[in-house]
Amino acid sequence: MLRIKTYARPQTLQEAWELCQKKGSVVLGGMLWLKMQNRAVTTAIDLQDLGLDKIEETKQEYRIGAMVTLRDLETHEGLNALTHGAMADCVKHIVGVQFRNVATVGGSLWGRFGFSDVLTLFMVMGARVELYRGGVMTVEEFAARPRTERDLLVRVIVPRKPMKAVYLSQRNSATDFPVLTCALCERDGEITCAVGARPAQAVCLKGLPDDPEEAAEVVAGELHFGSNLRAGAEYRARICRVLVRRGMAALLEQED
Amino acid sequence: MEIRLTLNGKVVCADVRPDTLLLDFVRQQGCVSVKRGCETANCGLCTVLMDGKPVLSCSTLAARADGHTVQTLEGLQAEAADFVTFIADQGAEQCGFCNPGFVMNTIALLRENPDPTDDDIRAFLAGNLCRCSGYEGQLRGIRAYLDSRKK
Numbered sequence: 001m002l003r004i005k006t007y008a009r010p011q012t013l014q015e016a017w018e019l020c021q022k023k024g025s026v027v028l029g030g031m032l033w034l035k036m037q038n039r040a041v042t043t044a045i046d047l048q049d050l051g052l053d054k055i056e057e058t059k060q061e062y063r064i065g066a067m068v069t070l071r072d073l074e075t076h077e078g079l080n081a082l083t084h085g086a087m088a089d090c091v092k093h094i095v096g097v098q099f100r101n102v103a104t105v106g107g108s109l110w111g112r113f114g115f116s117d118v119l120t121l122f123m124v125m126g127a128r129v130e131l132y133r134g135g136v137m138t139v140e141e142f143a144a145r146p147r148t149e150r151d152l153l154v155r156v157i158v159p160r161k162p163m164k165a166v167y168l169s170q171r172n173s174a175t176d177f178p179v180l181t182c183a184l185c186e187r188d189g190e191i192t193c194a195v196g197a198r199p200a201q202a203v204c205l206k207g208l209p210d211d212p213e214e215a216a217e218v219v220a221g222e223l224h225f226g227s228n229l230r231a232g233a234e235y236r237a238r239i240c241r242v243l244v245r246r247g248m249a250a251l252l253e254q255e256d
Numbered sequence: 257m258e259i260r261l262t263l264n265g266k267v268v269c270a271d272v273r274p275d276t277l278l279l280d281f282v283r284q285q286g287c288v289s290v291k292r293g294c295e296t297a298n299c300g301l302c303t304v305l306m307d308g309k310p311v312l313s314c315s316t317l318a319a320r321a322d323g324h325t326v327q328t329l330e331g332l333q334a335e336a337a338d339f340v341t342f343i344a345d346q347g348a349e350q351c352g353f354c355n356p357g358f359v360m361n362t363i364a365l366l367r368e369n370p371d372p373t374d375d376d377i378r379a380f381l382a383g384n385l386c387r388c389s390g391y392e393g394q395l396r397g398i399r400a401y402l403d404s405r406k407k
Contacts, residue, residue: 007319031317099312101309
């Protein structure tokens with residue numbers, strides 16, 4: 001059971017950051033994972049008054065606030081045009097519309113969960129994360145940082161450079177956690193693949209060959225897979241070959 | 257702490273604990289159509305509309321709803337009346353426990369997409385679980401309602 005002593009809605013990022021430094025404080029994302037925990041929280045920090053629930057567009061990038069919901073990503077025309085629909089494909093299997101209207105981009109990324117669909121896609125797209133104190137860094141760099149640090153994820157920045165992108169996942173049932181996530185992207189002539197839910201966190205492989213069979217062998221051969229309740233390591237390795245091969249085939253069919 | 261929100265068209269002020277869930281709050285306000293189901297954010301029984309969007313009240317703090325508009329099935333009877341008889345005609349609501357959640361999410365679907373395909377309906381209602389049916393009854397009911405509107 002989640003117990004909360006104090007609820008706060010800071011009016012500035014600085015105020016939120018100061019609250020966040022206190023022991024026992026927690027920044028609320030969508031609260032879906034947090035609510036499942038048996039935990040006492042001294043101060044629950046709600047960022048809803050900070051204007052971080054918007055997707056801003058500039059000529060160079062999309063700036064996705066931490067409080068943007070997964071449903072917002074799913075229905076955003078610009079992001080889906082840029083990614084050839086991969087953005088919607090990435091979140092559409094996550095439970096249901098009501099869940100995705102609550103789950104936030106910040107919450108999904110901050111946990112750096114192994115099963116994160118969103119982390120996998122943002123990683124392969126070359127997105128960057130902006131932390132209030134930590135500054136701007138790639139999603140890969142962010143994923144490697146310690147989860148214990150007390151900072152605020154402000155936004156995710158996605159470059160508006162033309163790309164081809166595909167997102168695929170394997171699940172035991174339609175709205176379950178993924179057994180494996182796989183995102184492929186071609187930018188500036190380079191093919192990149194990110195694979196998550198191995199069950200460990202997503203990792204990225206760059207400079208893949210443009211032959212689907214070859215690419216599938218490279219990815220499945222280089223990555224390490226593990227076992228958990230959802231699937232075994234060997235199964236994951238086999239599924240990885242299939243998803244990369246299918247993803248590559250779909251990527252090559254996309255028009256610039 | 258004190259919260260102030262608009263619940264089914266009426267302004268409600270109440271003193272709540274910081275960890276009171278929106279689900280418990282709306283039920284305390286008499287909106288018992290909102291059900292406690294899985295409590296793991298999977299079943300959709302607790303669906304309410306917050307600022308017009310369907311959300312899971314089992315995973316939302318009442319404090320987060322401060323300043324917002326919340327609607328439950330109690331406040332949407334007229335809008336629901338249009339299609340619930342079509343669902344009942346298909347025998348889709350066997351025990352009926354999941355029905356309010358289904359109706360709330362169907363309202364949200366039809367507001368967003370007045371003419372959905374069967375796949376659109378399946379995708380939008382994927383977050384509503386029913387332990388009695390195979391979901392085909394609900395789908396047939398909504399389809400029958402949509403078809404009746406075109407006649």
